[in-house]
Amino acid sequence: xxxxxxxxxxxxxxxxxxxxxxxxxxxxxxxxxxxxxxxxxxxxxxxxxxxxxxxxxxxxxxxxxxxxxxxxxxxxxxxxxxxxxxxxxxxxxxxxxxxxxxxxxxxxxxxxxxxxxxxxxxxxxxxxxxxxxxxxxxxxxxxxxxxxxxxxxxxxxxxxxxxxxxxxxxxxxxxxxxxxxxxxxxxxxxxxxxxxxxxxxxxxxxxxxxxxxxxxxxxxxxxxxxxxxxxxxxxxxxxxxxxxxxxxxxxxxxxx
Amino acid sequence: xxxxxxxxxxxxxxxxxxxxxxxxxxxxxxxxxxxxxxxxxxxxxxxxxxxxxxxxxxxxxxxxxxxxxxxxxxxxxxxxxxxxxxxxxxxxxxxxxxxxxxxxxxxxxxxxxxxxxxxxxxxxxxxxxxxxxxxxxxxxxxxxxxxxxxxxxxxxxxxxxxxxxxxxxxxxxxxxxxxxxxxxxxxxxxxxxxxxxxxxxxxxxxxxxxxxxxxxxxxxxxxxx
Ligand SMILES: Nc1ncnc2c1ncn2[C@@H]1O[C@H](COP(=O)(O)OP(=O)(O)O)[C@@H](O)[C@H]1O
Ligand SMILES: [Mg+2]
Numbered sequence: 262x263x264x265x266x267x268x269x270x271x272x273x274x275x276x277x278x279x280x281x282x283x284x285x286x287x288x289x290x291x292x293x294x295x296x297x298x299x300x301x302x303x304x305x306x307x308x309x310x311x312x313x314x315x316x317x318x319x320x321x322x323x324x325x326x327x328x329x330x331x332x333x334x335x336x337x338x339x340x341x342x343x344x345x346x347x348x349x350x351x352x353x354x355x356x357x358x359x360x361x362x363x364x365x366x367x368x369x370x371x372x373x374x375x376x377x378x379x380x381x382x383x384x385x386x387x388x389x390x391x392x393x394x395x396x397x398x399x400x401x402x403x404x405x406x407x408x409x410x411x412x413x414x415x416x417x418x419x420x421x422x423x424x425x426x427x428x429x430x431x432x433x434x435x436x437x438x439x440x441x442x443x444x445x446x447x448x449x450x451x452x453x454x455x456x457x458x459x460x461x462x463x464x465x466x467x468x469x470x471x472x473x474x475x476x477x478x479x480x481x482x483x484x485x486x487x488x489x490x491x492x493x494x495x496x497x498x499x500x501x502x503x504x505x506x507x508x509x510x511x512x513x514x515x516x517x
Numbered sequence: 518x519x520x521x522x523x524x525x526x527x528x529x530x531x532x533x534x535x536x537x538x539x540x541x542x543x544x545x546x547x548x549x550x551x552x553x554x555x556x557x558x559x560x561x562x563x564x565x566x567x568x569x570x571x572x573x574x575x576x577x578x579x580x581x582x583x584x585x586x587x588x589x590x591x592x593x594x595x596x597x598x599x600x601x602x603x604x605x606x607x608x609x610x611x612x613x614x615x616x617x618x619x620x621x622x623x624x625x626x627x628x629x630x631x632x633x634x635x636x637x638x639x640x641x642x643x644x645x646x647x648x649x650x651x652x653x654x655x656x657x658x659x660x661x662x663x664x665x666x667x668x669x670x671x672x673x674x675x676x677x678x679x680x681x682x683x684x685x686x687x688x689x690x691x692x693x694x695x696x697x698x699x700x701x702x703x704x705x706x707x708x709x710x711x712x713x714x715x716x717x718x719x720x721x722x723x724x725x726x727x728x729x730x731x732x733x734x735x736x737x738x739x740x741x742x
Pocket of ligand 1: 278283301302303304305306307308309310
């Protein structure tokens with residue numbers, strides 16, 4: 262990992278919505294092909310961090326660099342940056358008035374000005390890869406939650422982004438659909454995708470991550486390999502956080 | 518006897534006169550509706566801006582126009598303006614003006630409602646694939662607003678067509694006025710003509726409004742997904 266080039270770098274990023282900082286002093290480096298997983302209690306700033314990275318939120322301090330180029334400026338062309346940093350959200354965010362295929366083609370055709378036929382062929386390949394070949398002409402309302410999220414992943418993928426951001430993409434799904442979406446992400450990770458993932462699925466985090474970042478209260482509390490993080494936490498906060506999960510899992514097991 | 522009354526419709530050029538009157542009604546409504554759609558769209562989008570001053574001003578305008586009976590507005594414009602400022606507007610122009618003022622307010626409220634219905638993450642997912650602001654509106658937001666807007670806008674259109682019957686009161690000779698004239702003209706020969714003539718007017722209003730609701734239903738079917 263060390264020798265690989267840095268794709269994204271955050272230096273002392275601070276985010277404040279106006280009532281106290283939400284992100285306090287975030288510095289990190291994402292390397293090419295690296296899968297970084299963010300975990301941490303609800304409200305600790307995970308979504309905000311991803312949203313700052315692709316410019317949905319502005320930052321009040323620090324710097325964000327993409328391929329060594331500063332992107333956290335007043336006159337950043339976010340439309341260009343966002344083609345390089347794809348994002349998939351928690352909510353089912355397909356455009357409801359378009360078919361799956363139209364959803365996917367909007368970016369490549371209207372933003373990147375690519376040839377429609379060529380984009381359509383690639384969309385077909387990608388849909389097949391996520392198991393949605395038969396849903397090209399379906400409207401979002403006709404899809405299950407898991408299918409929608411897989412389509413949303415394809416919509417981000419077709420832009421050929423350098424980095425993909427995933428913000429709790431399985432949090433709103435029924436349990437039986439979580440797996441199909443996680444499998445797609447796992448496959449992307451294995452095939453060399455550079456990704457930042459926010460998730461509460463700890464076993465998935467363990468399987469997919471090169472590095473786990475534990476956020477709490479707007480700061481990076483721990484950062485390490487999955488083995489380090491899950492077996493020997495350095496901080497009490499991380500231990501406490503993980504313990505709440507163990508308790509939750511035991512409780513869930515009782516009920517089942 | 519009712520069988521006799523129906524005669525009046527086919528006497529002379531009465532039927533043609535009624536249709537001419539209907540055209541006046543439709544013309545006033547059409548112009549007012551089209552203008553209202555345009556102004557209403559801007560008004561509605563303006564109502565979604567952050568600036569509280571703009572919002573409050575528009576809100577007051579909207580409430581004022583809505584609370585005022587349309588007839589009072591018509592009198593205000595037709596009689597009031599000419600007396601106070603010496604502006605002489607014809608009945609038809611006054612009617613178009615009043616119905617546009619009213620229609621724009623109503624339409625603005627519909628547009629505001631429909632645009633508030635599009636969730637925030639639709640803007641964000643559009644932005645996240647690199648669409649710029651204009652493109653997000655063009656491909657994602659406006660089509661969704663439009664789909665939500667069509668049923669209530671068509672409803673407003675038929676309401677406006679029906680309300681144009683008020684312009685009789687400021688001397689515009691439209692379908693209802695023609696009907697009155699025909700009834701008056703045949704008061705002695707066909708005393709029971711009122712039932713038939715007003716019945717015919719009813720049918721004519723139906724003819725004017727029906728295509729609108731057919732069109733709305735058609736669009737809804739096309740956009741069902
Ligand atoms: N648009 C916003 N305006 C003000 N506060 C916000 C906004 N978005 C998020 N926050 C606050 O920032 C904090 C972090 O939120 P978020 O990043 O969504 O947390 P997480 O994703 O880790 O659950 C929360 O306290 C939240 O209330
Ligand atoms: Mg979140």
